[in-house]
Amino acid sequence: MSGAAGVEGGPRTRTGRRFAGVPYLLLLPGLLWLGVFFVVPMVFLLSQSLQTGTLETGYRLTFHVATYSDALSQFARQFLRSFVYAFLATVLALLIGYPLAYAIALKAGRWKSVLLVMVVAPFFTSFLLRTLAWQTILNSDGLVMRFFRGTHLISLTSALGWTNGNQLLSSPLAVVTGLTYNFLPFMTLPLFASLDRLDPRLLEAAGDLYASPLTAFRRVTLPMSMPGVVGGTLLTFIPAAGDFINSQLLGNPKTAMIGQVIEGYFLRINDYPTAAALSFALMVTILVLVSVYVRRSGTEELV
Amino acid sequence: MTATVGQRPPGTRPAPARRRRSPWTVLRENVVWLVAALALVYLLLPNLVVVLFSFNKPNGRFNYTWQRFSLDAWLHPCAAPGMCESLGLSLKIGVVATVVATLLGTMIAFALARYRFRGRTGSNLLIFLPMATPEVVMGSSLLTLFVSLGIPLGRVTILIAHIMFCLSYVVVTVKARIAGLDPRLEQAAADLYANEWQTFRRITLPLVAPGIAAGALLAFSLSFDDYIITNFNASNASITFPMYVWGAAARGTPVQINVIGTAMFVLAVLAVALGQLAGRRRTGVR
Numbered sequence: 001m002s003g004a005a006g007v008e009g010g011p012r013t014r015t016g017r018r019f020a021g022v023p024y025l026l027l028l029p030g031l032l033w034l035g036v037f038f039v040v041p042m043v044f045l046l047s048q049s050l051q052t053g054t055l056e057t058g059y060r061l062t063f064h065v066a067t068y069s070d071a072l073s074q075f076a077r078q079f080l081r082s083f084v085y086a087f088l089a090t091v092l093a094l095l096i097g098y099p100l101a102y103a104i105a106l107k108a109g110r111w112k113s114v115l116l117v118m119v120v121a122p123f124f125t126s127f128l129l130r131t132l133a134w135q136t137i138l139n140s141d142g143l144v145m146r147f148f149r150g151t152h153l154i155s156l157t158s159a160l161g162w163t164n165g166n167q168l169l170s171s172p173l174a175v176v177t178g179l180t181y182n183f184l185p186f187m188t189l190p191l192f193a194s195l196d197r198l199d200p201r202l203l204e205a206a207g208d209l210y211a212s213p214l215t216a217f218r219r220v221t222l223p224m225s226m227p228g229v230v231g232g233t234l235l236t237f238i239p240a241a242g243d244f245i246n247s248q249l250l251g252n253p254k255t256a257m258i259g260q261v262i263e264g265y266f267l268r269i270n271d272y273p274t275a276a277a278l279s280f281a282l283m284v285t286i287l288v289l290v291s292v293y294v295r296r297s298g299t300e301e302l303v
Numbered sequence: 304m305t306a307t308v309g310q311r312p313p314g315t316r317p318a319p320a321r322r323r324r325s326p327w328t329v330l331r332e333n334v335v336w337l338v339a340a341l342a343l344v345y346l347l348l349p350n351l352v353v354v355l356f357s358f359n360k361p362n363g364r365f366n367y368t369w370q371r372f373s374l375d376a377w378l379h380p381c382a383a384p385g386m387c388e389s390l391g392l393s394l395k396i397g398v399v400a401t402v403v404a405t406l407l408g409t410m411i412a413f414a415l416a417r418y419r420f421r422g423r424t425g426s427n428l429l430i431f432l433p434m435a436t437p438e439v440v441m442g443s444s445l446l447t448l449f450v451s452l453g454i455p456l457g458r459v460t461i462l463i464a465h466i467m468f469c470l471s472y473v474v475v476t477v478k479a480r481i482a483g484l485d486p487r488l489e490q491a492a493a494d495l496y497a498n499e500w501q502t503f504r505r506i507t508l509p510l511v512a513p514g515i516a517a518g519a520l521l522a523f524s525l526s527f528d529d530y531i532i533t534n535f536n537a538s539n540a541s542i543t544f545p546m547y548v549w550g551a552a553a554r555g556t557p558v559q560i561n562v563i564g565t566a567m568f569v570l571a572v573l574a575v576a577l578g579q580l581a582g583r584r585r586t587g588v589r
Contacts, residue, residue: 020420022414022418023414023417023418023420024414024420026410026411026413026414026418027410027411027414027415027426029407029410030407030408030410030411030470030474031411031426031429033407033466033467033470034429034430034433034467034470034471035429037445037448037463037464037466037467038429038432038433038436038441038467039429040448041441041444041445041447041448042444044444044447044448044451045440045443045444045447047447047451048447048451055450096338096341096342096345097342099334099335099338099339099342100338100339100342100343102335102339103335103336103338103339104339107335107336113579115339115343117572117575117579118343118346118347119343119346121346121347121350121568121571121572122346122347122349122350123524123528123571124350124524124567124568124571124572125349125350125353125564125565125567125568126527126528126544126545126548126563126564126567127528127530128528128530128545128548128549128552129349129353129548129560129561129564130349130350130353131349132548132552132556133348133349133350133352133353133356134349135367136352136356136367136368137348137349137352139367139368141368181345181346181349184342184345184346185346188342213327213328234435235434238435238436238437239437239438241437242437242438242439242440242531243437243438243531244439244531245530245531249552258439259437259439259531262439262443263439263443263531263534263535266443266446266535267534267535272447272450275443276443276447279439279440279443279444280440282437282439282440283436283437283440286435286436286437287435290435
């Protein structure tokens with residue numbers, strides 16, 4: 001039995017004399033589910049985007065590619081805005097999440113598990129409720145608003161176009177705050193996972209070799225945590241780009257993101273081809289961005 | 304490697320000598336803690352607001368500003384029309400989706416972690432893709448599938464969608480646990496004449512169980528909390544709790560939704576605390 005361990009050098013295999021179909025039998029039901037309810041719908045989505053007709057009279061596949069150019073030129077602003085907001089939220093989440101993950105992984109000692117639970121704790125309450133809570137936190141009678149008014153920060157953010165007039169809510173600032181907040185745990189957990197694996201002796205060795213703490217961080221800690229950075233940024237950027245909860249609940253019509261448009265065109269306007277074209281374009285754009293990013297950062301073995 | 308250790312004055316990196324830390328180090332350590340503390344406040348403030356406002360008695364239809372303390376909502380949690388029905392539906396869908404996704408996901412995890420076979424890379428990709436796809440895209444593509452095939456939207460379509468997006472997360476969670484197992488434990492079982500089934504049932508499965516439990520919990524919370532995908536695949540007769548909250552955000556937010564949010568939060572914290580205690584006792588006995 002123990003001989004099996006050496007077969008490939010990788011994870012131990014238990015096959016050998018066993019029936020070779022076992023892995024396929026284990027995979028079949030789950031992969032079938034993903035095939036039928038994830039891959040096939042994508043084909044339907046693509047096909048829908050190339051059809052013409054109405055929901056009442058039915059659709060016919062006419063390979064009407066112009067739907068794409070029409071939809072994308074009509075909603076270029078919302079499309080671009082989604083990626084800008086998602087990018088801002090990702091950068092902010094990285095700047096906030098990295099010190100947090102660093103403190104928990106390398107400095108917390110026996111408080112590690114308590115702090116980890118605190119990072120996950122937001123998930124224990126429905127995210128819609130928590131996003132609504134931001135309406136309470138940022139509304140015009142709240143403490144945050146009073147602070148912004150007292151320090152005249154509100155005039156600064158208004159001048160920059162981050163807020164409109166004398167309020168924090170219904171503004172780009174509120175939407176990005178909400179997006180950053182909602183996806184911060186998704187950034188922090190992968191960062192923690194890779195920082196937690198960091199051998200502290202590497203940092204001691206760097207110190208022994210006369211590296212300043214800053215150099216040690218730049219040359220040892222940061223490169224070693226790159227898988228966490230890549231994983232965390234993906235887990236933040238992808239859902240943030242498609243999100244419309246934050247822009248709907250915390251924003252105004254001028255902060256509308258592409259998810260809002262897709263949802264509206266599918267469920268209220270019932271213009272399926274336009275909505276499908278936008279949805280498919282969003283998917284393709286994200287896949288392209290992600291594959292370029294993953295290739296550039298050189299960590300292809302993510303999952 | 305160790306030759307330089309003696310020349311270096313103590314007090315460079317981690318703990319050993321605490322007295323001769325440079326001011327820069329002190330500042331840096333505190334900066335990290337300061338940012339971490341602020342980050343935790345940022346993360347937990349909304350939870351606090353949800354709890355606090357479950358004791359509010361708002362004047363109008365919206366529960367956004369603090370008026371006065373009241374236990375009304377806690378004493379009459381189902382007074383908000385339709386809310387408890389939506390909660391029940393969410394719990395039912397959550398449980399069924401969790402059971403199916405955990406079962407299918409665990410099987411996939413074992414296949415991927417324990418076997419080498421043709422199509423492994425493709426399978427990994429298929430598992431990864433749903434996690435790298437925005438929810439709007441998954442929700443809308445399923446909608447086009449169901450509408451094109453004339454399948455009526457409702458509980459069944461919601462359930463299908465939930466199992467689909469929970470599956471990958473279960474696979475990843477369980478696979479990580481299997482990969483982290485010490486292979487010597489199974490080898491020892493085999494050395495003690497356990498056959499493969501006995502080894503699996505008495506050694507492997509108990510060791511993987513925490514991973515399966517974590518995957519199931521993750522699946523349940525994903526399912527229970529999902530709004531975007533659910534909204535695309537639901538009908539007016541199948542309103543889940545997140546859909547109810549979304550509707551409430553436009554119509555007026557009853558305090559009762561905060562009661563549910565608070566109750567879930569407390570239950571989850573208790574479950575985590577019990578899990579930690581159980582884990583500590585188990586390791587303590589050894």
